[in-house]
Amino acid sequence: MNRSFLVIILFPTHHGSMKTDRTLTAVILLLCALTLFDAMGLIIKHLSPRYGAAELAAWRNTFGLIPSLIVLFTSRDWHAKGRIWKIRQWRLALTRGVILTFAQFSFYLSLGLLTFATASTITYANSLFAVALAAVLLGEKVGWIRWSAVLIGFAGVVWIVRPGGDSFSPAALLPLGAAACYALVGVTARVMDSEVPTPLINLYSSVVALFGALILALFMGGFTPLEHSTDLLWIMAMGGLGGSAVLLLISAYRLAEQSNLAPFNYFGIPLAFVLGWLFFDEAPWSELFPGALLILASGLLIVIRERRLKQA
Template identity: 70%
Template sequence: MPTDRTTLAILYMLLSILLFDGMGLIIKFLSPSYGAAELSAYRNLVGLIPAGIVLWRSTAWHTAGRQIGMRQWRLGLLRGVILTFAQYFFYLSLGLLSFATTTSISYSNALFAVALAVPLLGEKVGYVRWAAVGIGFVGVVMITGPTRDGFTLAALLPLGAAFCYALVAVTARMVDDDVPTPLINLYSSGVAAIGALILALSTTGFTPLHAATDLLWIAAMGTLGGSAVLILITAYRMADQSDLAPFTYFGIPIAFVLGWVFFDEAPWGELFPGVLLIIAGGLLIIWRERRLRVRA
């Protein structure tokens, strides 16, 4: 039954959110001992394994003759470079801000995606979606608090990450339709792994392991992130994106609970009511895009 597949896809979506948050918790736990760039490098190197698995399991890739080359290879490389900085900004912010605050601000990527689609894809965005973007960004400003006494530039890091993640998503739609999605993902993951290595060597370098257990944490970080990608791709293959997108915002309360349980963080004053405006803006965009799709 289609409804059953959609329900299962939603459960997969929620599981992927938990796994991504688990990866984030490990990154935050390791941040005092290791730099954001080296953690990103470890994550990307391990992430090549699920990226390769997804590509090998892709029917479209096998049907196309298992080609590795892309006509738009420069765009593929550029997306990997952007992804490198997206991850670096996000990992760095996890070590400097509360877990829930970083996660909540990162959800503004949906707002950036709408704004970027206008110059990059030539999309026409109506007043409803622009209003949604405006509502969401008011929420972002309220959380980052540029006028608060305790404001630091670190609050802009997850915002930069959200912008870069949105740019990666929008540019994916610029790739030729006949290129399998897993191949696009492999290009991004491969370049991001190389980029993270270069970034790590040019900034903090690679820190010797403080304890043997840290190697297990690093392996778990990569495994959780890689598994989350596999499950997320599976979910989007089982149901329409418009059916799944609203459930991504469950990641915000989940992140709040996890941050409270594992790091004793409860940033009520930072998050509310700004986080509600981010969610409202994102859901309004999803609702409007779904209405437009139905009309088409």
């Protein structure tokens, strides 16, 4: 599951000023979550030669239900509202799960075909898609600064993907498609009824994504028998790392406002590069730079603009 996507859909922000120590704790939790998500991605890439992307997504979502249920059952808001399960906009909630299915499948597939840092970096374009989709679907007014940021980020993505160039790989379109799907899931979360607890919305998406991954896996030939006994441990670690990362993200965004933490999300770009270099001996300098810097700059420009609007 993509990190920025989780930031968009899962966590309500708290109003009022936050103490410095709480914000610092939130930043530490966020950075730990990003590290765990990248560790999960490393395991997916490690297992990709032996197991399909749909299979891995199914295993990931199976274990991912555990943190979703933990968050829901520990949600004061959910208990206060009578522990509801059925929501009025259940069709929209299920649709978001279907979109999430394809987002996960595309991203997991790209991890097996591209360098780790390249696949991870391209998915950060989801913030750019989110701005455009919010303008189209939600009717948000997007000023020239944010549109400029979108264009800068898009130029960075094009620089990395290099369509029409000798080094172009169609696989590079997979994380780009995943980024668009993640952004669509995030934007549509904002039209859900405000009285519905966020963990319940996430649980709907997680359950549908699990069944969607199961269907994709069966359609593509079924599940591959475990080749090595250690693979089961890797699969359990994949789900455990992803689930733990979700819990850390939830904790982080309950301690501090999203606008204070958003710049630290881009810590994942250099982290993915370092991890890919350490574990897979990948150093895609020519693929990522300067495109990755343009994506980073565009994201930070959007963050700065949002904070100024909030202060105003």
